[in-house]
Amino acid sequence: MNFLAHLLLAGDDEGLRLGAMLGDFVRGSRALARYDAPTRLGIRLHRHIDATTDALPAVTGLLEQLKPPFRRYGGIIIDLAFDHHLARRWDEFSAVPLAAFDQGVRKMLAEHDAIVPERLRGFMRYADRRGLFEAYREKSEILYSLRGVGRRLSRANPLHRVDEIWDDFEPVVAKSFAPVLGEIQSNVDGWLKSKSTMTGS
Numbered sequence: 535m536n537f538l539a540h541l542l543l544a545g546d547d548e549g550l551r552l553g554a555m556l557g558d559f560v561r562g563s564r565a566l567a568r569y570d571a572p573t574r575l576g577i578r579l580h581r582h583i584d585a586t587t588d589a590l591p592a593v594t595g596l597l598e599q600l601k602p603p604f605r606r607y608g609g610i611i612i613d614l615a616f617d618h619h620l621a622r623r624w625d626e627f628s629a630v631p632l633a634a635f636d637q638g639v640r641k642m643l644a645e646h647d648a649i650v651p652e653r654l655r656g657f658m659r660y661a662d663r664r665g666l667f668e669a670y671r672e673k674s675e676i677l678y679s680l681r682g683v684g685r686r687l688s689r690a691n692p693l694h695r696v697d698e699i700w701d702d703f704e705p706v707v708a709k710s711f712a713p714v715l716g717e718i719q720s721n722v723d724g725w726l727k728s729k730s731t732m733t734g735s
Contacts, residue, residue, distance in 0.1 A: 535587050536613040538620050538667045539715070540580055541639060542627060543722050550576040552646055555639070557581060559651040569649060575729060579722065586721050592710045599706050603692045604699055610683055611696065614676050615707040620715070621670035627715070636667050673700070 535543070540557065544550035553569075553576015560566065566574045587593055588609065597608040604611065624632040643650055643658060661667070669675040677697050684693025 535583050535718070536617040538617040538670060539613075540583060541635075542620065543583055543719060544576060544579065547572065547576075548642060549573045550579060551639070551642060553577040554580050555643065555654060556651070557584075559654045573649075579725065582725055583718060583722065587714070587718060590714060590717060592714050592717075596707060596710060599703060600699065604696070607684075607691055607693055610693070611680060611703070612707060614670075614679055615704060616711055616714070617667070617670045618673070618676045618704075619708055619711040621667060623712075626712075632668055639667075673704075676700075 537555065540554040541551055544554040549570065549572020553573045556569070556573065557577050557580025560569075560577050566577060569577065593612060596612055597605055600608045600611070620627065621632065624635075628635060630638075640658070640662075643654070647655075664675065664678075666675075670679075677700060680693050680696045684691050684696075687693075
C-alpha cells in the first residue's frame, strides 16, 4: 500500500496516522524508541499492512499479470495503482473530502515536525509541488510518480516505460481494488483489537 491507503487504514487516531506516514522512513526496531507508544503502534501497523498486502492471493495474482521485466517492480506499480483508485473513489470510503483530509495530514506533520525524518519532509515538499494526494486521481500523475521512483532506484529498471503496460494493467487492478481494501481493513481491525487486548486498553 502507498501513503493514501495507509492513512485511510489508520483511521482517526492521530498516532496511527503519524505512524502511517513515518512507516517508510523509520527502519529497524531501535529507531522506534524515539517515538511515543501510539506512533510506534502506527509504524508497526504500517509494516503489518505491507506484509499482509504482499501475501494476499489477489495481490500475488496481480503480480502474475505483469510480464518481465515489470513483474519485479509490480509491488511499486500496484501500490500506486491502488492509491490512484482510492483517490478517484475516495468518497466511497471516507466522509471527509479528500482535500480536507489532505490538509489535515499536512497540519499533523507540521505539529510533529520535530520527529519527522528529513526524507519525509522532502517527500511532503514534493507532494506540495505536485498537489498530492488529490493529484493521484490523474493517470498522468501516477505515471509521473512511477517514473520518478524508477529514477531513484539504484539499479536499471523499466519504470520509465510503465506507460507501455498501464492501460492494460490498470483495469485489472480496478477490479481487485475494493475487495483487497476491504480484506485489509478487516485484517487491520482484528490486528488493532488484538493489540488493544494485549495492552488492556
